[in-house]
Amino acid sequence: MTQPHPTRQNRAKDTGVTYVFAVCRGTRAVNTAYVTGLAGMPGGAAIRLLSSGPLTAVVQTVPAADFTDEVWQARLSDRQAIESYARAHHEVVSAAAAHGPAVPLPLATLYHDDDRARRALDDEAHRFHSVLKRIAHHAEWGVKVYGPEAPTTSEERDPVPAGSAGREANAIGAGLAYLNRRRGERERREQALSVAESVDAELRALAAASRRLRTHGVVPGDDGRVHMLNATYLVAEQRTAELASLVEALGERTGTRIELTGPWVPYSFVGEG
Secondary structure (H helix, E strand, O other): OOOOOHHHOOOOOOOEEEEEEEEEEOOOOOOHHHOOOOOOOOOOOOOEEEEEOOEEEEEEEEEHHHHOHHHHHHHHOOHHHHHHHHHHHHHHHHHHHOOOOEEEOOOOOEEOOHHHHHHHHHHOHHHHHHHHHHHOOEEEEEEEEEOOOOOOOOOOOOOOOOHHHHHHHHHHHHHHHHHHHHHHHHHHHHHHHHHHHHHHHHHHHHOOEEEEOOOOOEOOOOOOOEEEEEEEEEEEHHHHHHHHHHHHHHHHHHOOEEEEEEEEOOHHHOOOO
């Protein structure tokens, strides 16, 4: 179900298709009241629940014409438009996840109709049950570790001695200063990477699962600090306070800036097993 159905191919028909936001357990924990009133996708009908056996999907009927390949590709190039759709998707997923484990599906997961969506629930029931079991009573937390501020490059220079001997001595001195500066930068980076790895190791020991994400290099407007670790962790709800305390202690112990964000719906941990 994580792949959009071929119904998003070129179609001129002004029909409705089934948009799937998330999959939950089909228990009393899932209630229509939890999603009532949510807008969902622009132009769509009311958000509703679609059950199949022990699983329930949070769905919405949306105009097929709004999700053709041409329309969706154009939307992907419009940052404001795609962010609006992503926020609408996340709002529904978050509402479902607030009352129990929910497997969030990718943006624009579509099926031709409810019957096709139910068939997909049945076909992938084993995977959905496995993921729901893993993320139950867990949340996703993001952690970013930053390296030290970049040292200033301005250096006090002695006046250049007159004559060729003076110029030669100055060139040698400048060369040594450059090599020492580069060596110092390399050592600081290696030290920062070592700290980031140690932070990640301690957090992984506390988490049920973890993922490393792409770092962003130098942080704009942040005194030249470098992003050394970007990771996300699946942490049991009862260990939330322990996580916050550990992050604070690691920051104090290492003298490193560490950012903790969350809790989030565990998007990063629903594609496994």
